[in-house]
Amino acid sequence: MTVTRVECPALFLTAPASNQGKTTITAALARYFTEQGNVVRVFKTGPDYLDPQILAQASKQPVEQLDIWMAGEDYCQQRLFLAAQEADLILVEGAMGMFDGEPSSADLAARFGIPMAIVMDVKGMAQTAAALAAGLASFRSDVDVAGLIANRCGSERHAELIRDALPESLPLLASLKRDEQIVLPERHLGLVQADEVADELEERFSAAVDWLQQSNDCALLSLPKAVTFSASDTETPIEEIEPLLANKTIAVAKDAAFSFIYDANIKALQSLGASIVYFSPLKDNSLPNADALWLPGGYPELHAKALSENLSMRQAIMDFHHTGKAILAECGGLLYSLQSLTDLQEVCYPMTGILAGQGAMRGKRGCQGMQTAALPQGDIRGHAHHRSRSDNTPTPVAFGRRQRHPAPGEAIYQEKGLTATYLHLFFPSNLAATAQVFLPQGAQETLMADAG
Structure with missing residues (x-):
């Protein structure tokens, strides 16, 4: 059996729960790095139709689902391997909370060695956000957590309280202020379809890129570490x-x-x-x-x-x-x-x-x-x-x-x-x-x- 390997920077966006801002931040990152001249391939964990439409418009690339139960490990491995051959960056957006579901987002990230960034809505808490993030990061030894993205920060002082409370091993990747201009439109089954609000989305993507760049913590705007993706000649694409x-x-x-x-x-x-x-x-x-x-x-x-x-x-x-x-x-x-x-x-x-x-x-x-x-x-x-x-x-x-x-x-x-x-x-x-x-x-x- 011959195994072929390829490296590509990759980051898995996860959260402690739904409605923390994962899709908004994933879309913002996809558009930011695309505007820097990178090919960004985005994947969405689990069965979802609406988020991928948004992410496809943000990245200007097709978005595929990754789910170990629904698609199988071999399929997920093939899709990541093929994307890594053409991409400068792979982003994966998780579903629900980090450890929710069987298999969970953490299971998928651990299986393919993709570092996770925890997105957390920190409105109404400070040091507690650091405690929650630290607990998530240490819950399993096989999961690599790159850091915390503090969403909806009220001020730089708010971000400082969180930053100072985090352990050294868990950096604050970004502190993002509250901004309703970048919130994505929703309806009864989730986000509104991208085709219906394409022009509005472009305005929100532009605002979201500015929003990312306003963070005093700039680690999120650098390409993450490279991950090795592989495929063997015994697998049939x-x-x-x-x-x-x-x-x-x-x-x-x-x-x-x-x-x-x-x-x-x-x-x-x-x-x-x-x-x-x-x-x-x-x-x-x-x-x-x-x-x-x-x-x-x-x-x-x-x-x-x-x-x-x-x-x-x-x-x-x-x-x-x-x-x-x-x-x-x-x-x-x-x-x-x-x-x-x-x-x-x-x-x-x-x-x-x-x-x-x-x-x-x-x-x-x-x-x-x-x-x-x-x-x-x-x-x-x-x-x-x-x-x-x-x-x-x-x-x-x-x-x-x-x-x-x-x-x-x-x-x-x-x-x-x-x-x-x-x-x-x-x-x-x-x-x-x-x-x-x-x-x-x-x-x-x-x-x-x-x-x-």
Whole structure:
């Protein structure tokens, strides 16, 4: 076995909890170093669609997910290795708190030897922030902590109190003042999609770069130490997979209503040999010529009226379904597949009706978590994150398996060529099963028989 190694400066942005400013600071760093002429590759820990959109605009580079459970260690290693070959800096943004989840951000950082910077909102505390940071830094011996980023500092005196209380081994990398100009816009499922506020984001990125440079602690504005990333010749990169979808065209819904699309999923389909075309259920009157459809998640509830009024598109999708060709409908795509959708204002709109049932938004209550989609075609890992419900749907063919709970997860429906579920699937976790989902039923059965 031959192992190839490459070095690249890298830093993992983590925090004691959510809502500490990780995304804002990661985006600010990505834009700062990009403006210095560096190629910055950013990764996001865990299943997230909205943060990567922001980070991609900030870095001007694609952003991919890293998650040991969802994608596997080999996949994460490959993506980091490939990024290190082209990048001057790798940034990884963690999820939730530093040690939250199984596996956690700390597990990922330890596995690949990436030093972590702790982002902490220090409003309302001083020396206690140092104590918390020191406790996080010493909690595990296999985690390398580069220092503390004190976010929302009230003054230089505030920063000084924190700095003086930190142990020598844990420097204050930056003390960042409170500044609402750089806070990223949010809505009910998280950050607003980047495409909707692209110009505003540019203004905030510019303000955020100035914000970083105003810190009296300048260590954060120097490239972090280099990390060695490796790959062996026994691993098969995703780009070299058997093309089970050769000569197939997959039409992907992509617009303001449907945008929860992992770049990794598109690359996975292309690695399987598929050609990708995009269409807008909001604006287009017809479907592109395709062998399969993918209706991903997004915000159909915010655009239910326009989706309902596009009668020609609704009919086109119904006609496509009647042919028996494959359709994958995930979360928002599932809602669009139902007979109707009641939005946040409790107005009911007809949808495509390719799956029996009614969807309705339910305010602040929701469902989220990592699950395995136990499909007849094979297990595909993914996650759920929604604040809606569906009623009067058909009998599911299967349910998701929750990562850490025995109760059944999200329902999975299959009728003719349609696969519909609230789960967002991560295609690289099982490329063979993914290929079968996008093939018509007869071809799926043949492929499954050959695999058996």
